[in-house]
Amino acid sequence: MSLSKICIKPFVYLMYFKRLIRDTVGAFLIRNWKQTEKENVMPIEDFMLPEVLRIQGEGFENQRHDKLIKYxxxxxxxxxxxxxxNQVVGYSVYYIQLTPTFQGFKKKSVVCSISIDRNFRRKGFGEKLLEESIQEMRLNKIASVLLYVNVNNTSAIKLYEKLGFRIIKETKNICGKNERCYEMELNLV
Ligand SMILES: CC(C)(COP(=O)(O)OP(=O)(O)OC[C@H]1O[C@@H](n2cnc3c(N)ncnc32)[C@H](O)[C@@H]1OP(=O)(O)O)[C@@H](O)C(=O)NCCC(=O)NCCS
Structure with a gap:
């Protein structure tokens, strides 16, 4: 086995372990989650999953079904x-992370994935989905919403900017191997 492979393995395990801790803490933090009144936006139910996975497949080249199923x-x-x-036309999924700041830990949410059915794009569904879910984040005292978007994904960047997200930095390898993406944030407090 080459030296690079030997070095990569512990790194992969470390990343897996970090994600496991983050998701366990995140799941704990939403145990008393409050819901807002929403029209046509609701939490996923198991029977909707195949439709959601189909919409994910339309939206992204490198689909990770396992991640959405887990979330x-x-x-x-x-x-x-x-x-x-009465037809599912899009989804957005978040996770919650605790971020250390000078004032103590803050709860931040991260948009893990969002996609709208190809036949329903440019009709305001993406905007409504984000607006409604962000409103619920506010109610639950989430300090800010983060997301990562490929630098070439103009339509998504325009949508996020319209809702008040700002680019914080450019980063690599989060939206895919060697892909450049923006980290964007919307402060809620
Ligand atoms: C990005 C995406 C979610 C937008 O959803 P949508 O329902 O089509 O967007 P909306 O109709 O709500 O548009 C809201 C705003 O977003 C921007 N926008 C959306 N699509 C756009 C496009 N094709 N070109 C330019 N701006 C666009 C506009 O500012 C628009 O406001 P306007 O209609 O007043 O001009 C959708 O294109 C999609 O599912 N893409 C594939 C998956 C993806 O890229 N997800 C983001 C990963 S980070």
Whole structure:
């Protein structure tokens, strides 16, 4: 076995362990999650998952079904779907992380994935889905919403900017191997 492979393995385990801790803490933090009144936006139910995975497949080249399946179980309350005439036309899923600051730990939410059915794009569904879910984040005292978007994904960047997100920095390898993406943030307090 080459030296690089030997070095990569502990790193992979460390990342896996970090994510496990983050998701366990995140799931604990949403145990008393409060819901806002929402029209056509609701938490995912198990029977909606195949439709959500289909929409994910349309939206992204490198789909990670396993991640959405896991989050639909562990973060059900903050895995939102949007309907049009009783049909699921999009989803957005978040996780919660604790971030250390000078004032103590802050709860931040991260948009893990968002996609709208190709036939329903440019009709305001993405905007509504984010607005409604962010409103719920506010109610639950989330300090800010973070997300990562590929630098070439102009439509998504425009949507996030319209809602008040600001680019904090450019980073690599989060939106895919060697892909450049922006970290964007919307402060809620
Ligand atoms: C990005 C995405 C979620 C936007 O959803 P949508 O429902 O089509 O967006 P909306 O109709 O709500 O548009 C709201 C605003 O976003 C911006 N926007 C959305 N699509 C745009 C496009 N194709 N070109 C330019 N601006 C666009 C506009 O500012 C728009 O406001 P306006 O209509 O007043 O101009 C959708 O294109 C999608 O699912 N893309 C594939 C998956 C993806 O890239 N997800 C983001 C990963 S970070």
């Amino acid at each position: 639909s179980k562990n973060f059900k309350k903050i895995f939102y779907i949007i309907k049009s005439q």
